[in-house]
Amino acid sequence: MLERTFSIGHVSAVTGCKVETIRFYEGIGLLPAPERTEGNQRRYLAKHVERLRFILHARELGLAVEAIRQLIALSENPLAPCEQVDEIARQQLLAVREKIARLTGLAAELERIVASCDGKRVADCRVIEVLADHSACDHGDGRDKTRS
Amino acid sequence: MLERTFSIGHVSAVTGCKVETIRFYEGIGLLPAPERTEGNQRRYLAKHVERLRFILHARELGLAVEAIRQLIALSENPLAPCEQVDEIARQQLLAVREKIARLTGLAAELERIVASCDGKRVADCRVIEVLADHSACDHGDGRDKTRS
DNA sequence: TCTTGAACCTGGAGTTACTAGAGGAATTAG
DNA sequence: CTAATTCCTCTAGTAACTCCAGGTTCAAGA
Numbered sequence: 399m400l401e402r403t404f405s406i407g408h409v410s411a412v413t414g415c416k417v418e419t420i421r422f423y424e425g426i427g428l429l430p431a432p433e434r435t436e437g438n439q440r441r442y443l444a445k446h447v448e449r450l451r452f453i454l455h456a457r458e459l460g461l462a463v464e465a466i467r468q469l470i471a472l473s474e475n476p477l478a479p480c481e482q483v484d485e486i487a488r489q490q491l492l493a494v495r496e497k498i499a500r501l502t503g504l505a506a507e508l509e510r511i512v513a514s515c516d517g518k519r520v521a522d523c524r525v526i527e528v529l530a531d532h533s534a535c536d537h538g539d540g541r542d543k544t545r546s
Numbered sequence: 547m548l549e550r551t552f553s554i555g556h557v558s559a560v561t562g563c564k565v566e567t568i569r570f571y572e573g574i575g576l577l578p579a580p581e582r583t584e585g586n587q588r589r590y591l592a593k594h595v596e597r598l599r600f601i602l603h604a605r606e607l608g609l610a611v612e613a614i615r616q617l618i619a620l621s622e623n624p625l626a627p628c629e630q631v632d633e634i635a636r637q638q639l640l641a642v643r644e645k646i647a648r649l650t651g652l653a654a655e656l657e658r659i660v661a662s663c664d665g666k667r668v669a670d671c672r673v674i675e676v677l678a679d680h681s682a683c684d685h686g687d688g689r690d691k692t693r694s
Numbered sequence: 695t696c697t698t699g700a701a702c703c704t705g706g707a708g709t710t711a712c713t714a715g716a717g718g719a720a721t722t723a724g
Numbered sequence: 725c726t727a728a729t730t731c732c733t734c735t736a737g738t739a740a741c742t743c744c745a746g747g748t749t750c751a752a753g754a
Contacts, residue, residue, distance in 0.1 A: 405702080405750090406702075407702080421703095422741060426740090436749095437750070438748080440703090448678065456677050459652055469673075473674045480673075484660065491656040494649050495653055497649055498649045498653065509639060512632065515632040519625055519627060519628055520620055520628055520631060521624035521625065523632065525632060529617070530599065553731080564713080567713080569732095585731085586720080587719095605711090
């Protein structure tokens with residue numbers, strides 16, 4: 399018996415992932431290319447939807463596409479050692495914790511900056527001054543790129 | 547008397563900002579174009595270094611280039627009302643707090659995921675399973691793009 | 695069955711904030 | 725004066741999409 403198929407628009411609707419993004423994931427090899435109709439339109443199976451959900455969830459967790467690619471490769475080889483999978487998750491956890499620490503520092507500084515505004519005109523407003531004066535704060539080494 | 551000037555390499559050294567990035571900021575109009583030598587090399591003044599520090603600090607705080615551009619425009623008009631300046635800082639603070647909240651949720655989920663790994667092989671490892679099963683977690687609306 | 699409007703196709707450009715490299719000219723230290 | 729270093733411009737690449745144009749296909753109603 400034939401399995402039920404879904405158009406790209408339907409997949410988009412049930413996953414919340416934009417049509418373009420679905421095609422994009424296919425293009426970069428995260429999502430396998432589905433069968434096509436005679437008229438060249440994509441027809442997805444349930445397994446594609448599963449895979450897409452996996453990708454979306456991993457992205458939400460902040461995993462890079464490269465990491466997801468590795469995870470997929472690993473998951474397709476059930477006999478491989480589990481360590482690498484765990485390692486990816488662990489590294490991600492570390493990265494997230496670092497981001498939180500950094501952002502917490504930034505929030506504190508922004509709070510100080512916002513609190514310092516009491517003038518009516520820019521000339522009396524301390525925000526710009528504080529921003530110009532790096533020495534007024536004391537976070538990290540400054541070589542950081544504030545990456546997402 | 548002539549003011550002291552600095553080569554782009556020197557400015558890079560004292561600010562920690564890459565040479566290419568300095569030129570980039572000039573290109574997008576954040577940093578005014580400095581005078582040039584006869585041989586076409588940039589010669590910066592102290593005010594340029596100040597401005598660059600302002601930009602770098604604001605970027606560290608997570609401000610978008612667009613926001614910095616507005617701040618600069620505002621700062622060059624000292625009679626303008628202060629509200630807009632304050633507003634930018636406030637919005638940034640809100641954004642940072644949101645990111646922290648979101649990342650905290652993600653960290654919790656990643657902790658669960660990492661803790662769930664106890665198998666020796668991928669087939670027994672729960673990480674992939676958990677990632678595939680979105681329903682296992684309960685954060686936000688899912689329509690978020692996990693933007694930086 | 696035909697028609698129309700929505701959904702689909704491909705290819706390419708745009709986004710943000712840089713970063714890297716090629717190929718060549720200027721500066722500076724010795 | 726020469727060699728090493730620094731500088732110049734321009735182009736292209738990065739991540740992870742997003743959007744658009746111009747053209748097809750599909751599905752549902754008349």
